[in-house]
Amino acid sequence: MNRHQHDQDHDHHDHSHLSDIELRVRALESILVEKGYVDPAAIDALVETYETKVGPRNGAKVIAKAWVDPQFRTWLGRDATAAIASLGFRGRQGEHMVAVENTPDEHNMVVCTLCSCYPWSVLGLPPVWYKSAPYRSRAVIDPRGVLAEFGVTLPETTRIRVWDSTAEVRYLVLPMRPEGTEDWDEEGLAALVTRDSMIGTGLPTKPDEVVR
Amino acid sequence: MNGAHDLGGMMGFGRIGAEPDEPWFHAPWERRAFGLTLAMGFTGTWNIDMTRHARESLPPMEYLASSYYEVWIRGLEKLVVQSGLVSADELAAGNALSEPAPVKRVLKADKVAEALARGGPANRPAQRHARFAVGERVATRNMHPTGHTRLPRYARDKEGVVERVHGVYVFPDTNAHREEENPQWLYTVRFSGRELWGEEADPTLVVSVDAWESYLEPA
Numbered sequence: 001m002n003r004h005q006h007d008q009d010h011d012h013h014d015h016s017h018l019s020d021i022e023l024r025v026r027a028l029e030s031i032l033v034e035k036g037y038v039d040p041a042a043i044d045a046l047v048e049t050y051e052t053k054v055g056p057r058n059g060a061k062v063i064a065k066a067w068v069d070p071q072f073r074t075w076l077g078r079d080a081t082a083a084i085a086s087l088g089f090r091g092r093q094g095e096h097m098v099a100v101e102n103t104p105d106e107h108n109m110v111v112c113t114l115c116s117c118y119p120w121s122v123l124g125l126p127p128v129w130y131k132s133a134p135y136r137s138r139a140v141i142d143p144r145g146v147l148a149e150f151g152v153t154l155p156e157t158t159r160i161r162v163w164d165s166t167a168e169v170r171y172l173v174l175p176m177r178p179e180g181t182e183d184w185d186e187e188g189l190a191a192l193v194t195r196d197s198m199i200g201t202g203l204p205t206k207p208d209e210v211v212r
Numbered sequence: 213m214n215g216a217h218d219l220g221g222m223m224g225f226g227r228i229g230a231e232p233d234e235p236w237f238h239a240p241w242e243r244r245a246f247g248l249t250l251a252m253g254f255t256g257t258w259n260i261d262m263t264r265h266a267r268e269s270l271p272p273m274e275y276l277a278s279s280y281y282e283v284w285i286r287g288l289e290k291l292v293v294q295s296g297l298v299s300a301d302e303l304a305a306g307n308a309l310s311e312p313a314p315v316k317r318v319l320k321a322d323k324v325a326e327a328l329a330r331g332g333p334a335n336r337p338a339q340r341h342a343r344f345a346v347g348e349r350v351a352t353r354n355m356h357p358t359g360h361t362r363l364p365r366y367a368r369d370k371e372g373v374v375e376r377v378h379g380v381y382v383f384p385d386t387n388a389h390r391e392e393e394n395p396q397w398l399y400t401v402r403f404s405g406r407e408l409w410g411e412e413a414d415p416t417l418v419v420s421v422d423a424w425e426s427y428l429e430p431a
Binding site: 027116138 | 217218219220221222223225226227228229230231234236237238239241243244245246247248250251252255260264267268276279280282285288289292297298302303306307308312313315318319320321323324325328329330331332333334335362363364366367376378381382384398400402408409413414416417418419420421422423424
């Protein structure tokens with residue numbers, strides 16, 4: 001946040017400093033509250049949920065469990081919605097889940113070219129880049145170029161499998177378990193699972209890149 | 213509609229520019245825009261396809277020049293006016309000028325967790341058998357509807373293979389226009405990069421879309 005925005009945050013009563021969009025949102029909220037369509041406390045609760053309770057740590061737990069528990073991994077492949085719900089992650093923008101597994105031969109990457117479909121229940125709200133024109137336009141035509149921007153280079157023989165989320169099905173990438181983690185427990189493994197590795201624009205953190 | 217939202221394969225937007233340690237929201241107004249949009253969704257006045265269409269039918273120049281949550285707010289303004297909950301005069305004035313219209317429900321703070329956990333499943337019971345099976349070759353239709361659709365332009369009039377059969381799902385093309393849910397079988401159809409982008413395409417590329425049955429024909 002720059003200083004200008006910071007000042008605005010602490011300046012709730014002086015409308016003259018507010019930008020057009022801030023005024024628009026404020027006007028819309030006050031009309032909708034005045035008419036009784038929304039409860040401002042519910043807005044606070046919605047925001048708090050997605051700032052503090054739902055995020056990629058959910059998905060990391062799913063992945064780590066799939067790495068250590070072959071039965072869970074099979075269930076995740078067959079019925080990801082139910083397998084993920086068994087860990088307590090369900091509901092909005094995760095109603096219909098599919099997990100897609102990376103292998104040495106195939107790398108999966110998820111995009112929504114039409115809008116911003118993303119598995120909220122396991123990853124939280126999408127980052128700005130995921131919702132923006134550069135990623136949405138390029139992921140389906142130049143995925144290797146996209147991956148290079150994320151610092152990921154895959155062997156030329158690896159198939160790149162891009163999933164465009166055009167319906168209500170939400171895709172979660174199951175990355176490959178990093179080598180050298182054979183004796184790691186689920187919690188340690190979860191710490192290696194990055195958000196981007198579950199979108200397919202990244203890989204899990206390598207064991208030698210973290211301090212245990 | 214062939215709107216500015218249908219971005220797959222376009223060029224010239226530049227670098228992706230991922231932000232390290234990105235915050236969930238970049239300004240206080242984004243928090244309100246997010247919460248307000250979700251809370252209004254829970255009134256049950258419109259569905260998710262109408263929400264998407266409201267955003268995607270913004271004039272292309274406006275859509276591309278607006279930030280993500282600006283698009284949400286412009287979409288929400290459209291929806292409240294179209295559905296008669298707020299008048300254009302009220303939006304201009306910035307306060308209520310008339311009695312509220314009835315809504316199905318109002319989300320209270322203590323019901324937020326429950327409502328989010330419930331979500332909004334889009335699958336429906338099957339009334340007939342699926343027309344296509346896994347492994348079958350299909351062709352997407354060459355279609356350019358003026359209303360809402362979820363078949364991206366880059367994947368129209370292309371041949372692919374059915375990879376998954378998901379079940380029966382609400383059909384956005386009609387649901388976005390209040391013309392009933394019209395549920396249809398939904399498939400993941402995969403295409404080779406060359407089918408989509410020609411001989412210059414990455415030979416290792418495979419792209420899929422999720423396609424409703426009426427988007428498809430036998431190949």
